[in-house]
Amino acid sequence: MKTYLFTITALSPLFAATAAGAESSHKNQPTADDKRPNVILIYADDLGYGDLSCYGAQGVRTPNVDRLASEGIRFTDTHAVAATSTPSRYSLLTGEYAWRRPGTDVAAGNAGMIITPYQYTLADVFQHAGYTTAAFGKWHLGLGEQSGTQDWNAPLSATPADLGFDHHYIMAATADRVPCVFIEDGRVANYDPSAPIEVSYRQNFPGEPTGRDNPELLYNLRPSHGHDQSIVNGISRIGYMKGGGQALWKDENIADSITTHAVDFIRAHRDEPFFIYFATNDVHVPRFPHPRFRGQSAMGLRGDAIVQFDWSVGQIMKTLDELGLADNTLVILSSDNGPVVDDGYEDQAEELLGQHRPTGPFRGNKYSAYEGGTAVPAIVRWPARVRPGQESGALMSQIDWMASLAALVDARLPKGSAPDSHNRLGNLLGEDPTDRPWVIEQSSDHVLSVRTPRWKYIEPNDGPKMITWGPKIETGNDPVPQLYDMEADVAEQENLAAKHPDTVFELETILRKVRARQLNP
Numbered sequence: 001m002k003t004y005l006f007t008i009t010a011l012s013p014l015f016a017a018t019a020a021g022a023e024s025s026h027k028n029q030p031t032a033d034d035k036r037p038n039v040i041l042i043y044a045d046d047l048g049y050g051d052l053s054c055y056g057a058q059g060v061r062t063p064n065v066d067r068l069a070s071e072g073i074r075f076t077d078t079h080a081v082a083a084t085s086t087p088s089r090y091s092l093l094t095g096e097y098a099w100r101r102p103g104t105d106v107a108a109g110n111a112g113m114i115i116t117p118y119q120y121t122l123a124d125v126f127q128h129a130g131y132t133t134a135a136f137g138k139w140h141l142g143l144g145e146q147s148g149t150q151d152w153n154a155p156l157s158a159t160p161a162d163l164g165f166d167h168h169y170i171m172a173a174t175a176d177r178v179p180c181v182f183i184e185d186g187r188v189a190n191y192d193p194s195a196p197i198e199v200s201y202r203q204n205f206p207g208e209p210t211g212r213d214n215p216e217l218l219y220n221l222r223p224s225h226g227h228d229q230s231i232v233n234g235i236s237r238i239g240y241m242k243g244g245g246q247a248l249w250k251d252e253n254i255a256d257s258i259t260t261h262a263v264d265f266i267r268a269h270r271d272e273p274f275f276i277y278f279a280t281n282d283v284h285v286p287r288f289p290h291p292r293f294r295g296q297s298a299m300g301l302r303g304d305a306i307v308q309f310d311w312s313v314g315q316i317m318k319t320l321d322e323l324g325l326a327d328n329t330l331v332i333l334s335s336d337n338g339p340v341v342d343d344g345y346e347d348q349a350e351e352l353l354g355q356h357r358p359t360g361p362f363r364g365n366k367y368s369a370y371e372g373g374t375a376v377p378a379i380v381r382w383p384a385r386v387r388p389g390q391e392s393g394a395l396m397s398q399i400d401w402m403a404s405l406a407a408l409v410d411a412r413l414p415k416g417s418a419p420d421s422h423n424r425l426g427n428l429l430g431e432d433p434t435d436r437p438w439v440i441e442q443s444s445d446h447v448l449s450v451r452t453p454r455w456k457y458i459e460p461n462d463g464p465k466m467i468t469w470g471p472k473i474e475t476g477n478d479p480v481p482q483l484y485d486m487e488a489d490v491a492e493q494e495n496l497a498a499k500h501p502d503t504v505f506e507l508e509t510i511l512r513k514v515r516a517r518q519l520n521p
């Protein structure tokens, strides 16, 4: 793992500054021979496998992401751990399958912090290795000690600062859930004392309008299902909130706010190694990009939100270039789950799709046990180490990124931490083309699937075949076991379980043993 230290010839600015004795507040100072890269994890929301032009998108162009891919590796068989946000993010940041831990499903905006401060996180890895660490954008992993008890007018009692992030500027949950304010280093950013904040997921506050009762106030977006509670910025949300005043976000400015904060952070920390978790709000609902992105795609608001995402990526890249940091910065770009078209607002995403296939060749969507639930784009660029122009079909899961990145910075994980994460750094850096022998996928109904390079097995279950709350999405549920040959039938059309009982048994066995913690890849 250490050999790469000798393969880098260019003296990075990071190294030069550190060698010159740059100040850092960290005890664990990088040493003079330290050429460890900065790491930026760009984590999109609901961005599908087919949503980027370098993955075949129609109707939208993503030149910045395409450049990132052409200067590094474009992966074609990478999986988020789950088909929704909270469990995927939990798994990514802890290296533990979310399905092992209750309370990791899609979180309300007033959920208590889901990762406990005593768990060792991806941010802890970097912090203890001497990096300065930060989280920007969508959090969706709870804040404060206990659900529903937060006082949003005071410092919060449990925040990403307790999980290894030196700095955070985040949305508590998602843009479609209250509270609609940013949290910066444990308190509401731009707090407005004249408008104290109250939040409830049980009942409305007397006299406050809702999307259900006051549709005439929805001047920006109307819901197609759900999302009919408190109104902020002319858009109704999930949950009730009161107050906020100046601190309330405007949806059209969210990408700008998050990106600006990340860019400022990079500038301020250019002379020390940093780790950034850059979790965009794009392209989650409500999709309401800034006016300058409107009409930039042929697909209306959803396509324009992809353009806005691409812009954010470009801003980060431009900053790295300007500061001379691009060469020794490892950028990883991916998504938290598969795509969804109508996810609860009348944004015409469905009507304007045209030839565009958000899931690429895959069946199902966000929420599904089919591949469309967890198959995501993944791109890695690190000019100092990773050869440009690569494509990798290695079977990968985001569950392994914690152990892999720990290996990158030579960190030892405390016993018991990241129990499901395995070091596959070679995959990430394009030096090891071998597949993970199997990957576990979690649907929103907690149905688990096993992928091997060739096969896909979905365990039987008696849940509904379609999502019940509105969108036309297949869950992948079936009372009989499903087996698909991913080499011959990437769209999971023909269930071969009856034809290949031995393979079904083999994959069921993998699942049973992983559940019982008796099997490692």
Ligand code: NG6
Binding pocket: 045, 046, 083, 084, 085, 086, 106, 140, 174, 176, 225, 226, 227, 238, 284, 285, 337, 343, 344, 469, 470
């Ligand atoms: C669903 C929401 C959907 C989205 C999802 C979570 C409704 C009708 N649908 O319950 O809009 O917020 O939860 O998405 O409320 S995720 O990407 O954060 O997991």
Ligand code: CA
Binding pocket: 045, 046, 084, 085, 284, 336, 337
């Ligand atoms: Ca998501």
